[in-house]
Amino acid sequence: MSETVKRYYDDSAEREWSRLDHPYSRVEWLSTLRLMDRYLPETGHICDIGSGPGRYAAELLQQGYRVTLIDLSVKALALAEQEFRKLGLQAEAYLCEDARNLHLLEADQFEGALVLGPLYHILEEEQRLQVIRQTARILKADGVALFSYINSWGVLKAGVTEFSESYRDPEQIYGYLQEQKLDENRGFTESYFTIPAKALDEVRAGGFDILSYAGAESFLAGMSAEVTRLYREDRLVYDNLLQAASETSEAPQYREATEHLIIVARKKAAELENHAW
Template sequence: MSRIVQAYYDNHADREWSRLENPYSRVEWLSTLRLMDRYFPDTGHICDIGSGPGRYAIELLQQGYQVTLMDLSSNELALAQKRIEGLGLQAEAYLCESAINMHVLHDQCCDGVLVLGPLYHLLKEEERSQVIRHAYRILKPGGVALLAYINSWGVLKAGVSEFSESYRDPEEIYKYLQEQQLHENEGFTQCYFTIPAKAMEEIKAGGFEIITYAGAESFLAGMREEVSRLYIEDPVVYGNLLQAASETSEAPQYRDATEHMVIVVRRPENSEFGG
């Protein structure tokens, strides 16, 4: 993975910790927690690949899971360790590696895998496929993984309120109907946007069974300003919408047009790794 991406996260570790606390991103947070609660096994070892500062790892540790954290940013991992140990919790390991170097993890070492960031930043299909194959390899047969992508269709919708000035060029609008590779000066850092069908294709090629997929922001996708306003002006309405959005993130009528797409997959029983 690019040193540009590593430098970005090294420089923004605290921002990554606080990002999921803002009123709009809380939708993504609750939807993802719901998917973890619904599809992960009740106990076991979870590998959090691209763990960042450990927000999801902490939730899992508090529920009694064993958790290994891996991230390419040493600053993110240091913050994760500080937060985890500050709560009196203990992770299995903190591994400072890119997701494409997942070979440091043993075959069939975990019952569940989170890949909630690395696929946002891998511009080459062969690198994304490598991450997917390794996620398959480290899972026990029957194990479940959550893999996230940034969805171009959802970014197109969000752009109406967040960066509409770029749509003065109509070609910019139509770019979001397909996958995109954005370099450092085009996005928040080097990043990859895709569309649902392409993401499913990549994951199926890695041998996984797709259980379901979700749009993390559900029907609130692209409504950052409105959601943030309701958080201040009408907390009851905000709370009701947050709950409903997290509960409907898998609904077909919403999930194809949200910024964050989370695909829930299973390694088939009696399967072998041949990659």
Template structure:
């Protein structure tokens, strides 16, 4: 990732810690935890690549996994250490490094790897392929990888309520029907948005077998305003929707049109 991306996350470390507590982003968090529960091995070494301030690592540590945090932003990694210590937990290691430099990790060591953010920000295809191939290398045979992409199709839908003024230019709408690269002036920082077709193809080209994929926001995708209103006005309805959306995040009728696409893949024995 570039210094632009590093600078963004250094500056917004605390915001990233709170982001997944937002009523709408909580759907993404709960759906991802659902996938971890369904598909990760029951124990072992996990490398959280692009760990941010440690939200997922803390959940893994609570469940008894041996977790290594691998993060570009020194400030986010420092915050993760603080939060993990406050929770009375202990991580296996903290590595402050760019996800394009996974060669520093040992081969065939991890039972699972999470790549839940870096691929959002690597606009170079060769570099994305390298990250996926390196994730394959560091996994044990039979190990599970979980990759997350920002889905251009889902962003297009969310934009109707979140940035509809941009659609005064009709070409802007059609841009989101294909993969798209944004600089910090158009995206929240330097970004790469995939389509589900392209994202799955990249993971397969990395040597993995895809087990399943999910749309993190499920049937609530693009409904930030309504979801937030229900959180404030009717917590029972909100909680029920949150549970149902996370439980059904793999449903094919929803998963191709959500903002976050999550792919579960495996390194088969003998690979």
């Protein structure tokens, strides 16, 4: 990924650690944990690719998994190690590498993988496919991975309350009906947004069978302000909605139009004999 993306995450390490504590982001957090619990193997070694400061890795370590963290930000990894130490946790390794460099890892060594961020920032399709193929290569037979994309359709909906002024230009609205490649002036940093069908096709082309996919925010997508208000004013309603949203994130009527699309996939059997990418 570019120096722009690396700089963004170096500057955002602390914010990324606390981001999932925001009342709205808790929906994404719980939905992702539910998918991890439902689809990852019960034990084994998990590779967290694009781990950031390690919020999901910490959860896995607490459940008894072995975890290797990979991230392009040395500051994020340093924060992960610091926070893990406070919790009495220790990862197998903290590797400061671009997700496109997974070829440096040995094949067939992980039971599962998380790829919950790198694909947001890789603008070229062939490079995204490289990450997905290499994820398949490092997984053992029947290994399961979770891939996250930013969904243009969900961003369009969120924009109604978060950046509606940009919709004075109708082209901005219709642009979100397809994939978008944004520079740091238009995105939160250099970013890639896509649509569900294209994301699913990429994961299949990278050597995986799709098990399921989810919209992390479920029916609460685009409602950050209202969800936050309920958190402050009516915690019972908030808690009930949070639970229901996380439990319905895979429901077809919700998963197509949320900001975070999470694809759950299993390594294809045919890939076991083909590591020559």
